[in-house]
Amino acid sequence: MSENKENLKNDENLEVDEIAKDDESFDNKEELSEVEKLQNELSEITDKFYRANADFENIKKRLEKEKISAVAYAGEKFAKDFLPIIDAMEEALKLDYGENELAHKINEGIKHCVDMTRRAFEKHGIVEISNDGKFDPEVHNVISVIESSEHEKDEIVQVYQKGYKYKDRVLRASMVVVAK
The missing domain is CATH 2.30.22.10 (Head domain of nucleotide exchange factor GrpE)
Known part of the structure; x- marks a missing residue:
């Protein structure tokens, strides 16, 4: 999961760098700052997504164990x-x-x-x-x-x-x- 997160961050950084090189309008620090804010926001959202997915997987595993236990001790x-x-x-x-x-x-x-x-x-x-x-x-x-x-x-x-x-x-x- 962390590999996917790192790859996503690296891809985002490459895209921002390429845009900054191609477009001279990024000379303005305010616009670059806005891109960094959006990039940070995307990073936070991505992190929340991965955490929610991990929580879901943990809950799924716990419920499966409880189901097995309930069946084993039904009597x-x-x-x-x-x-x-x-x-x-x-x-x-x-x-x-x-x-x-x-x-x-x-x-x-x-x-x-x-x-x-x-x-x-x-x-x-x-x-x-x-x-x-x-x-x-x-x-x-x-x-x-x-x-x-x-x-x-x-x-x-x-x-x-x-x-x-x-x-x-x-x-x-x-x-x-x-x-x-």
Whole structure:
């Protein structure tokens, strides 16, 4: 772009010089000054044009990136809305049904639904956040800190709510308790 601008300025200067040589009326400084003013004005307008064109190209590139991102993460809202459902099903699996055979059959159905949901999540890039080891502020929310001689400082002791990622974005951070 700057090459075009320089070429245009050089061409303008050559034309003005040629006119000045051919026409003896340019001996007058006022007329030459007027040509220089017009030349400067043309240069400013040309500069504004190139800047506006560059701004347009930058906006076009940014919008293209946003479009690609919007398409790539189109399912994010749906995935967020589905997280409480899988949480509820997982909580149902933790219940003790005692000797009730019907309740055990229902529990097997719920387990099957949870497994299918996890496979669907994985298929579409939704993965559970690992809660083993140290606290990571990027993917964990600390809801409590406890003293523990069994765990190192900032080590996750308990998980209150699982977190999930959708591709490289955090859908929901894990809610955890860490050791002091």
